[in-house]
Amino acid sequence: MSLSHVLAQALFPRYCACCQSPVAHEGLCTPCLEALPLFLPEEGNLLLRADIQTQFSLPDCDGLIACGWYHGVLKRWLCELKLHQRRHAARLLRQVIAYQWQRYCFEQVPQVDTAVVIPLPRHRLINRGFNQVMQTWGCVLNGQLPILPVLSKRMTRAQQTLNRRARLHNQNQAFSLAGSLKGQRILLVDDVITTGATMNAAAQLCRRAGATQIWACATCLTPA
Template sequence: MSLLRYLADALFPSHCHLCQSHLSHDKGICQFCLSDFPFISLEQPNLLFQPDIARLFNLPHCHGLMACAWYQGDLKRWLSEFKFTKQSHYQTAINAVIATQLAHFKSTSTFSPDIYIILPLHKNRFIYRGFNQVAQTWLSHLPHTKVSTNTLIRINATKAQSDLNLKQRKQNVKRAFEVKQNLQGKKVAIIDDVITTGSTINAAAKACYTAGAEEIWAYATALTPLHSQSVTKK
């Protein structure tokens, strides 16, 4: 260990965000807690083939779905605090969850994207927030030669989806995205942090499909469970 790292650990020790034990690394979660983390099972790698999950999300323009965990408990708190209050120390824990589930997915699935697309923010929201939380948590886990940051553009400044019901969500993101390159025959993965009804990711997938994409998967850090959707979908 370098002297600089030793001093940093001494002055600012890392702790597991779950059990609070001291960490000798900055991954945010200890191996014991990570092994017990409530990941969504990938026994069937395509979650759209799991009936209970397929019933929750309307993704007609997606061929597949991969997600890490449900949007609840500790992961919900980490994502919310990171996204809305910029508490960046939660990013390490989110990164650990993504890295673990993505490695599992790659070992069980035959889907290999030609291009990874981070779901973009509209430029006005990006300026207001100062960062894209999806890019911050996912980019380090993706092959940089396959990541595109300018293929999918959000052309409309839509309202926050969290304030809308299902019908309003669909209308809000209708024609919100535009694809700036030919995706003919490409396998595409579109990545978001949280999928609640699927309206946003499906609108993005539709734009990619129109541009010629052959196979489109949605990747998400978290899926909103049914009991949290009940009020939103009314």
């Protein structure tokens, strides 16, 4: 540890967000990070898991990776970021995502060339002021994968208010894609996958634009 770190820790002590033990860098201590109930990257493609395959409808995606289920601290931090714009929550999520992404890369899952982030509709982006997926995954993937701003989203009804069928219809109307993804292997990134309707609608467009492989990627999957 450098002298400046020692000084900073003495003057402004930092504590793990879970166990409150002193940490050198803001966020979680290593034991707390490793104890989070994350999916195991050595399992590979989550769509090969029977429970996940039956719950999420992603016929246009070749694979799926994620950090964990949408509950516990992951759910709390995602809500804090999305609804209250807590920077602290964004930092913790980035730490978890970077950790999980590194473990997936170690397993060479998935092999992709380019990332595409699921966009917010313009009015929601203006209201919120940021896209939480860019604030988390965008920062982690930056420098590792090109992030192509090819997708845009029209105004739709909030998915949470709709049933499964209405969600599908809502999403099929929602996206447009500018440009070509010919021959590209795509990582399609969102924060939470609930039914798969949003993700799959975007995947369909990527496929039509020439993507040869599409991996869905999310911070969390909503449990059944």
